[in-house]
Amino acid sequence: MSELSVKHLLGIKYVTEEDIQLIFDTATQFKEVINRPIKKVPSLRDITIANLFFENSTRTKLSFELAQKRLSADVINFASSMSSLKKGETLIDTVNNILSMKVDMVVMRHSSPGAASFLAQHVNATIINAGDGAHEHPTQALLDTFSIKERLGDVAGKKVVIVGDILHSRVALSNIFALQKLGAQVCVCGPKTLIPKHISSLGVKIETNVQKALAWCDVANILRVQFERMSASYFPSNREYAAFYGITKPMIDALDKEIVIMHPGPINRGVELSSEVVDSNQAIILDQVENGVAIRMAVLYLLAAKS
Amino acid sequence: MSQKLLLSDKDLHIILFRLACQLKETHGDFSNTLLIGLQPRGVRLAERLLHILQHHYKVSDVKLSQLDITFFRDDFRRSDKVLHPSINDMEVSVENKRIVLIDDVLYTGRSIRAALTAIDSYGRPSEVQLLTLIDRRFSRHLPIQPDFCGRQVDAIQNERVVVSWKEDHDEDAVYMVNK
Numbered sequence: 001m002s003e004l005s006v007k008h009l010l011g012i013k014y015v016t017e018e019d020i021q022l023i024f025d026t027a028t029q030f031k032e033v034i035n036r037p038i039k040k041v042p043s044l045r046d047i048t049i050a051n052l053f054f055e056n057s058t059r060t061k062l063s064f065e066l067a068q069k070r071l072s073a074d075v076i077n078f079a080s081s082m083s084s085l086k087k088g089e090t091l092i093d094t095v096n097n098i099l100s101m102k103v104d105m106v107v108m109r110h111s112s113p114g115a116a117s118f119l120a121q122h123v124n125a126t127i128i129n130a131g132d133g134a135h136e137h138p139t140q141a142l143l144d145t146f147s148i149k150e151r152l153g154d155v156a157g158k159k160v161v162i163v164g165d166i167l168h169s170r171v172a173l174s175n176i177f178a179l180q181k182l183g184a185q186v187c188v189c190g191p192k193t194l195i196p197k198h199i200s201s202l203g204v205k206i207e208t209n210v211q212k213a214l215a216w217c218d219v220a221n222i223l224r225v226q227f228e229r230m231s232a233s234y235f236p237s238n239r240e241y242a243a244f245y246g247i248t249k250p251m252i253d254a255l256d257k258e259i260v261i262m263h264p265g266p267i268n269r270g271v272e273l274s275s276e277v278v279d280s281n282q283a284i285i286l287d288q289v290e291n292g293v294a295i296r297m298a299v300l301y302l303l304a305a306k307s
Numbered sequence: 308m309s310q311k312l313l314l315s316d317k318d319l320h321i322i323l324f325r326l327a328c329q330l331k332e333t334h335g336d337f338s339n340t341l342l343i344g345l346q347p348r349g350v351r352l353a354e355r356l357l358h359i360l361q362h363h364y365k366v367s368d369v370k371l372s373q374l375d376i377t378f379f380r381d382d383f384r385r386s387d388k389v390l391h392p393s394i395n396d397m398e399v400s401v402e403n404k405r406i407v408l409i410d411d412v413l414y415t416g417r418s419i420r421a422a423l424t425a426i427d428s429y430g431r432p433s434e435v436q437l438l439t440l441i442d443r444r445f446s447r448h449l450p451i452q453p454d455f456c457g458r459q460v461d462a463i464q465n466e467r468v469v470v471s472w473k474e475d476h477d478e479d480a481v482y483m484v485n486k
Binding site: 002003025026029032033036037038039040041042043046071301302304305306307 | 375377378379383384388389390391392393394395397424427428429430
């Protein structure tokens, strides 16, 4: 395996297991790079990247920007709140205007599922999906599975439960694809109202009792409840959600094995995870953030090589 | 594809001892010296020299690192192949050290230029020297010359110099191969 099978990173659904392994191998070397006294390499010095964030983001945007700067790329940032989109310009026009400034790659977050694929079909640049609505968030799934591999040695054969708001989560879908491609067993757990109706067709186990799900798994990836995407009431109150689905230290201590706790952030402390669990040794949440930069460097490097 | 033997097992053995001897003469007890094998092909040569220094010249405190220059190469996105990194092991500080870069074949000099840039990421060495087993003179693109050299070779562009090590290919030898 010498290069990626895809020209864009639109979703984990479209990449192969070999692609994921290649990204992991490259990310391992980049992780060493970002721990050097001087953390910058010149690989992408002739590349210009536009970060188009039509939706709010803190860590993904920072992580992508840092990855780009560590690779010596020129970076331009764009936030929709300050853009001409507010004046009625279409997405393709906005992006084509940016590309006229000789931009080679676009990292885009958008609230519409499929926005990245749409862009890849209509503009002449390498597109990386940084989250499209409730569809996919491929780099998050890559860094999550990379972090599992780093902690447990392998992903194949591991049991991973994704807990929380599966319905509104692009992280859940990308994680399901990535975990299954790498040979893990996947379970989703949450209130029935937050589990999509046909998710069992993806070959995942469904569990509504969080204690049972924790007893089954090796890794629990806890998702944030996405209040901003909820147009209806999916559970009575935060307090009730925390009482039934919040992970606490006594719940972890009651298990007969040590499980790994993950969270893609931002965390609602006291809702989906108690502070004690967030700060425990079993949580690899900050490792996920560090690995995010290395994974994004690997994705940018490998896609740039194909552009 | 035809190939011609440039150095036999015996020739290589003599040259390795000579290079180790020159290093010993220049660097004494190696207390302030760091040998750096360039990935992927300079590492094997560096390991052989280290072995000779430790076991035949009884130098106990000689340090060896491995430097991968993939991310510093100037042909990224300019060749058909995707460049894949190798393991990089630069645990020892280079600050104020005397560095000896070790590679098997010096050809255009571009790898060495990349290595000089890569070393900057780890600090400021007091001196950097270059040791190569084969120097393909008259093929240089950059003003880079070795300080220690096993054998100078005149090769034309469609010829390739291939260094074979027992550890990888069952024999110690250097061949000139017609592409």
